[in-house]
Amino acid sequence: xxxxxxxxxxxxxxxxxxxxxxxxLPPERRRAITALYAFCRxxxxxxxxxxxxxxxxxxxxxxxxxxxxxxxxxxQHPVTRALTPVIAAFRLSEAHFQAVIDGMAMDIxxxxxxxxxxxxxxCHRAAGVVGLLSAExxxxxxxxxxxxxxxxxxxxxxTNIIRDVGEDARRGRIYLxxxxxxxxxxxxxxxxxxQESDAFRAMMAEQVARARRWYEQAMEQLPDEDRAAQxxxxxxxxxxxxxLEEIERERFAVLDQRIxxxxxxxxxxxxxxxxxx
Numbered sequence: 353x354x355x356x357x358x359x360x361x362x363x364x365x366x367x368x369x370x371x372x373x374x375x376x377l378p379p380e381r382r383r384a385i386t387a388l389y390a391f392c393r394x395x396x397x398x399x400x401x402x403x404x405x406x407x408x409x410x411x412x413x414x415x416x417x418x419x420x421x422x423x424x425x426x427x428q429h430p431v432t433r434a435l436t437p438v439i440a441a442f443r444l445s446e447a448h449f450q451a452v453i454d455g456m457a458m459d460i461x462x463x464x465x466x467x468x469x470x471x472x473x474x475c476h477r478a479a480g481v482v483g484l485l486s487a488e489x490x491x492x493x494x495x496x497x498x499x500x501x502x503x504x505x506x507x508x509x510x511t512n513i514i515r516d517v518g519e520d521a522r523r524g525r526i527y528l529x530x531x532x533x534x535x536x537x538x539x540x541x542x543x544x545x546x547q548e549s550d551a552f553r554a555m556m557a558e559q560v561a562r563a564r565r566w567y568e569q570a571m572e573q574l575p576d577e578d579r580a581a582q583x584x585x586x587x588x589x590x591x592x593x594x595x596l597e598e599i600e601r602e603r604f605a606v607l608d609q610r611i612x613x614x615x616x617x618x619x620x621x622x623x624x625x626x627x628x629x
Contacts, residue, residue: 355434356383359390362431369591369613372622373584377490384442384489385584387434392482394431395452399459400523408460412453419449442488448481455479463524464540467531468562472506474527479509483585491581500573504585507566511592514559514599518546518607528559546607556604560596567593583626590625591618 353361363371363386370389374382395415402408422432423439423446438444455477465471483505487497513520513527520527521543533540536555567589574582591613599611613621 353430355430356387358430359383359387359434362390362393369595369618370588372591372618373587375622376587376626377584380441381489381491383434384438385486387431387438388482388485388489390431391435391449392452394429395456399456405460409457412457412460416450416453419446419453422449438489444485444488448485451477451481455481459525464526465529467529471527471529475506475509476502479505479512481505483508486585487582490584492575492578494575494578496573496575497578497582500570500578500582501585503566503570503573504589507563507570508588508592510559510563510566511596514556514563515595515606515611517543517556519610521546521607528555532558543607548605548607552607553604556606557600560600560604563596564593586628587622587625591621594621 363374368389374385374389377385395412398408398411398415402411418427418429418432421427422436425436427433427436439446455474458474458477465474480502483501483503484498486505487501492498517528526533526540526543528543530540532555536551538549538551538555542549542552570589579586594617595611595613598613599606602611605611
């Protein structure tokens with residue numbers, strides 16, 4: 353199996369909405385973004401699948417070295433071997449890759465976030481810099497597009513947090529800002545015990561409104577001349593916005609289920625969005 357085939361299997365196997373946005377890219381850019389996505393999956397799985405924090409930190413330390421090796425042209429892992437030509441072709445930043453690992457390290461080191469400013473730091477590292485890397489791969493002419501890409505990444509992360517409240521709580525993690533919980537009189541134990549309430553639904557409505565503001569803030573920064581190149585991000589935004597609508601329709605019942613769109617619906621949204629100018 354070649355490094356590119358490994359990354360392709362990694363992306364397809366995940367079932368992620370991101371996979372659908374890759375389908376409409378030219379082959380070279382599709383290979384590049386698939387390799388980037390595979391990297392994100394690899395380091396994210398360290399957090400999700402390794403129970404011992406010390407072992408997880410050691411694995412992330414290995415990935416830091418492996419990223420440096422990719423930029424030096426001496427990678428070992430299939431993902432970094434696939435990334436090495438991508439790094440050169442699209443002039444990607446090593447600091448951005450290391451920032452993604454910083455975000456994963458935050459998942460190991462802490463399970464709570466005091467307020468939104470605190471959470472935004474995590475979202476920037478875990479997803480904002482991925483948006484910046486993606487923008488380089490998709491291409492742009494106006495530097496304002498970088499602001500769009502960073503904020504869109506944060507909007508995606510906020511959507512993931514909303515969708516995964518129950519699943520994350522069962523892993524002992526609460527990403528919803530503690531200040532928001534306190535303002536609505538919701539104890540952390542209520543999330544762990546899957547206790548839905550009017551207060552919980554009101555708080556979740558605020559979380560959805562916040563995510564939507566980040567989508568709007570991102571779109572306001574995207575210059576018209578870069579819309580075509582940045583179409584994969586627009587496809588993802590359309591899919592994730594539809595997911596937010598579905599979560600609202602289900603009255604924010606995210607504590608005991610993972611609300612998701614069907615693959616057919618994602619494909620339809622991706623196709624219709626790709627046709628827009």
